Amino acid sequence: MSKILLFIISVIIPALVGATVIGIAERGKDTFSSLERLALAFPLGAGMVSFYLFGIALMGFDITRASTVPIFVLGVFGVWMLYQNKGASSTGSMVCLAPGATEGLWKRSLIFVFILLIAWKLSFTLFSAIVTPPLFWDNLTCWSYKAKVIYFNRSIDLDHSSKSFLGGAFSHYPLGPSLFRVWTALVMGGWHESYIQMHPFIILCCLLLLVFQALREYVSLFMSVLSCYLIVSIPLISIHAYSGYADIILGYYITGSFILLLKWFFAKKDVLLMVSAAFMAMAVFTKNEGLVLYLPSALLVLFYYLYKITLEFEKKVKSSILYTATVSILVAPWIVFKLLNKIPLW
Amino acid sequence: MSNYTLSAGILTLLMLCCSPVWAASIELNNRPDTYLITANGSLALIDKGTGKNGLKIGGNDLGIMFKNVSIDIMEYPVLKIEARVRDPLVLMSIVSEGAGGRKKHEHIHIYGDGEYHQYRLNFTAYQGRAKTIQTLYVYFVNGDSGIDMRSISLNHSGNLLDRLSIMWENFTRPRLINKRDMNFIPSPRIFNASFITILHIFGAALLLVFISWRLILYWLKRRRTGLINPRAKDFGVEIKEKAIASLLATLLSVWVIADIRNMYDEFYHVKLTLEGYLRAEEGKGIFFDFGDYFGFLEFVKQNIPDGVETASIYTPPLVDELYITQANYYLYPTAAYQKRQELFKIFYKYPFAEVRGRELYYMDLDGENRSGKGMIIKRWDKNSFIFLESQNE
Numbered sequence: 001m002s003k004i005l006l007f008i009i010s011v012i013i014p015a016l017v018g019a020t021v022i023g024i025a026e027r028g029k030d031t032f033s034s035l036e037r038l039a040l041a042f043p044l045g046a047g048m049v050s051f052y053l054f055g056i057a058l059m060g061f062d063i064t065r066a067s068t069v070p071i072f073v074l075g076v077f078g079v080w081m082l083y084q085n086k087g088a089s090s091t092g093s094m095v096c097l098a099p100g101a102t103e104g105l106w107k108r109s110l111i112f113v114f115i116l117l118i119a120w121k122l123s124f125t126l127f128s129a130i131v132t133p134p135l136f137w138d139n140l141t142c143w144s145y146k147a148k149v150i151y152f153n154r155s156i157d158l159d160h161s162s163k164s165f166l167g168g169a170f171s172h173y174p175l176g177p178s179l180f181r182v183w184t185a186l187v188m189g190g191w192h193e194s195y196i197q198m199h200p201f202i203i204l205c206c207l208l209l210l211v212f213q214a215l216r217e218y219v220s221l222f223m224s225v226l227s228c229y230l231i232v233s234i235p236l237i238s239i240h241a242y243s244g245y246a247d248i249i250l251g252y253y254i255t256g257s258f259i260l261l262l263k264w265f266f267a268k269k270d271v272l273l274m275v276s277a278a279f280m281a282m283a284v285f286t287k288n289e290g291l292v293l294y295l296p297s298a299l300l301v302l303f304y305y306l307y308k309i310t311l312e313f314e315k316k317v318k319s320s321i322l323y324t325a326t327v328s329i330l331v332a333p334w335i336v337f338k339l340l341n342k343i344p345l346w
Numbered sequence: 347m348s349n350y351t352l353s354a355g356i357l358t359l360l361m362l363c364c365s366p367v368w369a370a371s372i373e374l375n376n377r378p379d380t381y382l383i384t385a386n387g388s389l390a391l392i393d394k395g396t397g398k399n400g401l402k403i404g405g406n407d408l409g410i411m412f413k414n415v416s417i418d419i420m421e422y423p424v425l426k427i428e429a430r431v432r433d434p435l436v437l438m439s440i441v442s443e444g445a446g447g448r449k450k451h452e453h454i455h456i457y458g459d460g461e462y463h464q465y466r467l468n469f470t471a472y473q474g475r476a477k478t479i480q481t482l483y484v485y486f487v488n489g490d491s492g493i494d495m496r497s498i499s500l501n502h503s504g505n506l507l508d509r510l511s512i513m514w515e516n517f518t519r520p521r522l523i524n525k526r527d528m529n530f531i532p533s534p535r536i537f538n539a540s541f542i543t544i545l546h547i548f549g550a551a552l553l554l555v556f557i558s559w560r561l562i563l564y565w566l567k568r569r570r571t572g573l574i575n576p577r578a579k580d581f582g583v584e585i586k587e588k589a590i591a592s593l594l595a596t597l598l599s600v601w602v603i604a605d606i607r608n609m610y611d612e613f614y615h616v617k618l619t620l621e622g623y624l625r626a627e628e629g630k631g632i633f634f635d636f637g638d639y640f641g642f643l644e645f646v647k648q649n650i651p652d653g654v655e656t657a658s659i660y661t662p663p664l665v666d667e668l669y670i671t672q673a674n675y676y677l678y679p680t681a682a683y684q685k686r687q688e689l690f691k692i693f694y695k696y697p698f699a700e701v702r703g704r705e706l707y708y709m710d711l712d713g714e715n716r717s718g719k720g721m722i723i724k725r726w727d728k729n730s731f732i733f734l735e736s737q738n739e
Contacts, residue, residue: 120609132523134675135525149678236528245528
């Protein structure tokens, strides 16, 4: 089967997994619009895949092509769910407060210009991701290196004294990004550098979609497009997106987590809180800054909000438990493993 | 126009065009202490007379070194190099070493059309206080057909027009990909300041002018309408809104201008990648200053015998340790070491290794001469091959 087709499958299956998880969490009540679902599905699914591979390694299983079967099954289940729900209309999570007032001619021209600039930036980043050989230090010694070690050894070495322990380098760094690269290699049946490096680029596209959709509910089309342009034109964004670093991935999870948390402040729908918590857990499993900086910030914001608002006590407790339990269930295996093996938490 | 105004205009024009004599240029190719850096990293002194008609750097040579440059006598030094190459992706790396041993470098892509071109580098812009440069290195990468350097000199940058022309050349020179780009925001230099700094200063000045102009217009309007003392609240709110909008518009304009300049670098990056790396014959692509290293690593990966877990790798003198890190990554699960004697040996453009029959003679990285019996698995080029040493021979 051609490499491109296999790569597409390696992206679509996690996206379907993410869509399935969202669908189950929604419990029949459509909370997200189609564009939001598209922006959330792949990163959520990719994070779940990483947690899954780590979980099976902890249970003593090898990481081989056979390990991908449950994910494929969940992905196919997601297709079935989408087919079942295809008739349902999606109302989206919020009423659009800026329902597209007509932009003047000069603003429409600027929107067109900014879209062209965004298109160039993304095209350049995609080109570089495919063509540029691994060039930068952290990718060569950590993110892709650990993935290669795990892939070629067909397991995560959990022996503290072994040279290939937790990927053979920087054992205190989380395995999220590396494990997704292992997934890509497993599905493709081999280590193909150009495709392995595409993960941060796809996450960047999802980030732009998420920001656009989130802003669109409050501001005009011009401001939404402008915001996306400002993000993608940050000088280091494209280089991080094509070099295989984990910072774009971390940036997505933190941004997504806080956007959904803020939405929950207004909508009070459980699915928003759960996905926000899941993203925060994935941020913790991406880089240590997730644990040290962003998780405490999120908890502080959440608990302060619950303290200040007028809401029934039971609902406040339920919300706190829902958030912390979701984060804990996903990230506890990693944190506990670190503590038991005396690996620095950051 | 009065005679006074005309005279002032002519005088200004003359000042712009004329070069004040502050310091004579230093012809570097016609000085003592000029060395050719050969393929093995050693220095070969170039006779003063030989360099008079230009310098020729061979395809295997690494570059030129100029010692005792000492440009502390020169204001606004500009390095001018006239060179020609025939290969498509030759990179010239200029490294200046100050009195304290601190090095700064700049990469320039040379046009590979076989014609002489002049390249000018404003040292003030790139080196800060350039008066302390002692040694100058000019390295060439990917110049397999050789480089002809007709002249290389350090000059005073002359009059204002001259400096503007050099500034424009430096500004429009695309910045090539660099492994340090991960931690820096690249920006071309305008004289001695970064382009982004200049934009912000320009933006702030524009904003100040705009707000002042709005304030003046508002005051004049109020005077015309007879309201000399407007209510402070209205006055404050209107100016505040306009000031914030102006500030945001100015910042956005500055951002877009800086981004467009950045996109120019990206276009050039795509162009050179297509020309040198993608359109080349398979495995012979050149990727910027890494040359054909990635093609070589792929070649090694395809030819490593089964069961080889470790390898020694020998790289050309003066290359970055990143080469070893890349080899270690690319060849995994085979681990590549630089200072270990393994049976499986990888030589990449290594000038200190030779195979005669089944005998390998080489110098290791500690300078010790070694030999071994075995066989060449496969050869990449004259100084690049993979060798498997026999055990117990």
